[in-house]
Amino acid sequence: MFPKHKRIKNKKLIDEMRKPFCELCRKRTNIEPHHVNTVGSGGGDIPINLIQLCSECHIKAHSGLIKKETCEHMIAMREGISYEEVHRLNRKAMGYDV
Template sequence: MLEKHSRIVNKKMIEAIRKQKCELCGAPAYAQPHHINTVGSGGGDIPENLIQLCADCHMGAHDGRISKKELMKIVAKREGISPTEVYRINRRAMGYDV
């Protein structure tokens, strides 16, 4: 059985990812960035797991109207890597072998 890594708590990273506009729809965004993989599931404060969303898109991400896959595509484009690499980086950060 694989051990989970400790959650990364990085306020500077959260602020670095924070934007005034939603990365999905472009609407104004006021809250802290959304964790694609939840903190409770081991998701960390890394660029590949954070995306700035407006309130409506944030609710859509939490209620399943917006998929993790869709969010990872946006993050991949922002970070200049493939969605597959975003997935792998997140899984490694959560303590899984990939």
């Protein structure tokens, strides 16, 4: 469904995903979308790979202070599916054989 090596940012999807608050700490300032699996590493512009973070949580997510698993748990709750499913679908979107 998603071409493996396409690196186009899906602006519309990101706008649709945009929540007015940080999905981790619920702060309402400086909110930006974060790819759980970076686009550079093959992560897709798909809802289960995107989370809205405030600039502080965003920095923590990139420095490893906030774990990828934590983001995937939040996405799982938001999407109403299990963490395992989020993890599996993200890996699949990245082209892994899961």
